[in-house]
Each structure stands twice: as structure tokens, then as C-alpha cells.
Amino acid sequence: MYQFGALEGAMREKDMLWEIADYLKGHPNAAVVNLGCGLNMTGRTADNGTCRIYNLDFPDVIKSRNELIPAGEREENIACDLNDFSWMDQIDAGEGAVLYAAGVFHYFTTQQIKDMVIAMAGRFPGGRLVFDAVGKFGRDKLMKGTLKNMGMNDISGLFYVNDASELEGWSPKVKLMTKKSYMQGYYKLDDPNIKGIHRFLAKFCDNLAKMYVYQMEFTT
Ligand SMILES: C[S@@+](CC[C@H](N)C(=O)[O-])C[C@H]1O[C@@H](n2cnc3c(N)ncnc32)[C@H](O)[C@@H]1O
Incomplete structure (x- = not known):
């Protein structure tokens, strides 16, 4: 299960990278905004050489991040509580914005997510939001312990x-533009080296836990 958990995290990362690269094709100078970044390096991996990278998390996380992974060129680490929307003032989204939250929205109430999404839509017209979520069974049975x-x-x-x-x-x-399965929506698990148990768990995650990546566009 631990090994599967690690593979799941890797797939989620690849899904986010796919979405960022797709958005950057049409908006090469966009803001790439990692909501609840932790020590995650997605922005740098997705860097096309012209985008601006923003990593957002609580102040204690950003303090550690600044020590371990200081911000590079065209990159900014922002200490904030995502529920206080003043962080939006620090994002230069003049040439577009792709915002993504990987493994983050589980910690918010539905009302908080709704308020944040509405505020983002107002502030980042033409932007894209990507996030993962689980269904009720996933929340109550899989996420509860965490x-x-x-x-x-x-x-x-x-x-x-x-x-x-x-x-x-x-x-x-x-x-809402797309809903894709977390484990199988972006890439096929057809490599023969993938174990049977992992294929089974991937199906379980999709069908029972309803683990999906959602992509929303904000209209101009
Ligand atoms: C499970 S970690 C995911 C980290 C990273 N996105 C990844 O994929 O590795 C969740 C992150 O969300 C951050 N987070 C949760 N609630 C937050 C909030 N209200 N404001 C800012 N960050 C928050 C946590 O501090 C933590 O770093």
C-alpha cells in the first residue's frame, strides 16, 4: 500500500505537469501557481523558460522551503493562508495563470473551496485551475486517518x-472543462512492469474512492 501511495503521488504530479504544459502552450509567459506547494518542485519541472513560478503555503512551510529550495529566477515563494485571498494580489497574471492544487483541497471545507474558486475566477479571467479530489467514500474511509x-x-x-x-x-x-481519472486519465497503465495489484488498486481508486483531477477554466 505504501508503494502504491508513492506511485499515486507520482501520477498526480505527472497529471499536474500535463495540465501546466498544456496551458503554457497557449500562454508561455503565464503565472504557474502552486497552491499548497509543500516542498514540491512541480513549477520548476514545468518551467518553459518564460513563465513565472509561484509557490504558496503556510508561513512555516515557506520558511523551510526558503532554506531548502530558495526561489530561483522567475520564482517566488509566498507565505500565506489560502483562505485569506490577499495572496491573489501578489500574482502577476497579466499573461495568464494556471493554478493547481495537488493533494490540498481535502483539507478545506466545501464552502471554503467554493469561495476561493469564485474569488480566483474574478481575479484570473482566462486562467485555469487544476485540482484533485476524492469522493465521499474516499474521504471517509481513505483520508480520515490522515x-x-x-x-x-x-x-x-x-x-x-x-x-x-x-x-x-x-x-x-x-x-468545468474536464474530469479525468487520477491514475488512468492522463496516461495508460499499459507498461508490463506495472504490478497486477497496482492495476487493481488504480481501478479501485477511480471507481470506489472517486479520485479524479478536475480542470476548470475562468471565463474572460
Ligand atoms: C499533502 S500536502 C501537498 C503538498 C504538495 N502540493 C504536493 O503535491 O506534494 C498539502 C499542503 O497544503 C498546505 N495547506 C493546507 N491548507 C493550507 C492553507 N489554508 N493555506 C496554505 N497552505 C495550505 C499544507 O501546508 C501542505 O503543505
């Missing part, structure tokens, strides 16, 4: 998506 370990005992209001229609109608400026 959330409890982080002191989040009441998980009842935390964000999950059982059906993509739950993400629609939030704002006329927000359009």
Missing part, C-alpha cells in the same frame, strides 16, 4: 466530489 493525524477530527464539512455536477453552477465565470 486528516485525524492532522488534528481534523470532524471531517463532515470537508470537501469531496461524488459527481462532477456538484462543481457546476458556482459562478457564471467558472466552467
Whole structure:
């Protein structure tokens, strides 16, 4: 299971990279905004040489990040609470913005996500948001232990998506474009070296845990 967890994290990373590269094709100078970055290096891996990279997380995480991975050229580490939307003022999105949250929205309530998405749509017209989410079963059975370990005992209001229609109608400026399976939506698991148990777990994650990557566009 631990090995599968690591592979899952790697697939999520590849999914995000696919989405960023796709957006940068049409907006080479865009802001690439990592929401809840941790020590993740996605922005640098996705760097096309002209985009601007922003890594956002809580102040203690950014402090460690600055020590371990100081910001490079065209890169900024921003200490913030994502629920305080003043971080949006620090993003130069004049030439577009692709914002992504990998393994982050599970820690927010549905209302917090809705408020943040509506605010982002207002601030970043023409932008793209990419995030992963689990369904209710995934939240209650798979995520519960992790959330409890982080002191989040009441998980009842935390964000999950059982059906993509739950993400629609939030704002006329927000359009849900794609919903792709986390493990198999972007890349086929057809390499013969992938173990049978991992293929089985990938199907389980898609069908029961409803682990998906969602892509939204913000209208201009
Ligand atoms: C599971 S980690 C994922 C890290 C990274 N995205 C990755 O894929 O490796 C979740 C991250 O979200 C950050 N986070 C959670 N809630 C946040 C908030 N309200 N504001 C800023 N960062 C937050 C945490 O500090 C943590 O670094």
C-alpha cells in the first residue's frame, strides 16, 4: 500500500505537469501557481523558460522551503493562508495563470473551496485551475486517518466530489472543462512492469474512492 501511495503521488504530479504544459502552450509567459506547494518542485519541472513560478503555503512551510529550495529566477515563494485571498494580489497574471492544487483541497471545507474558486475566477479571467479530489467514500474511509493525524477530527464539512455536477453552477465565470481519472486519465497503465495489484488498486481508486483531477477554466 505504501508503494502504491508513492506511485499515486507520482501520477498526480505527472497529471499536474500535463495540465501546466498544456496551458503554457497557449500562454508561455503565464503565472504557474502552486497552491499548497509543500516542498514540491512541480513549477520548476514545468518551467518553459518564460513563465513565472509561484509557490504558496503556510508561513512555516515557506520558511523551510526558503532554506531548502530558495526561489530561483522567475520564482517566488509566498507565505500565506489560502483562505485569506490577499495572496491573489501578489500574482502577476497579466499573461495568464494556471493554478493547481495537488493533494490540498481535502483539507478545506466545501464552502471554503467554493469561495476561493469564485474569488480566483474574478481575479484570473482566462486562467485555469487544476485540482484533485476524492469522493465521499474516499474521504471517509481513505483520508480520515490522515486528516485525524492532522488534528481534523470532524471531517463532515470537508470537501469531496461524488459527481462532477456538484462543481457546476458556482459562478457564471467558472466552467468545468474536464474530469479525468487520477491514475488512468492522463496516461495508460499499459507498461508490463506495472504490478497486477497496482492495476487493481488504480481501478479501485477511480471507481470506489472517486479520485479524479478536475480542470476548470475562468471565463474572460
Ligand atoms: C499533502 S500536502 C501537498 C503538498 C504538495 N502540493 C504536493 O503535491 O506534494 C498539502 C499542503 O497544503 C498546505 N495547506 C493546507 N491548507 C493550507 C492553507 N489554508 N493555506 C496554505 N497552505 C495550505 C499544507 O501546508 C501542505 O503543505
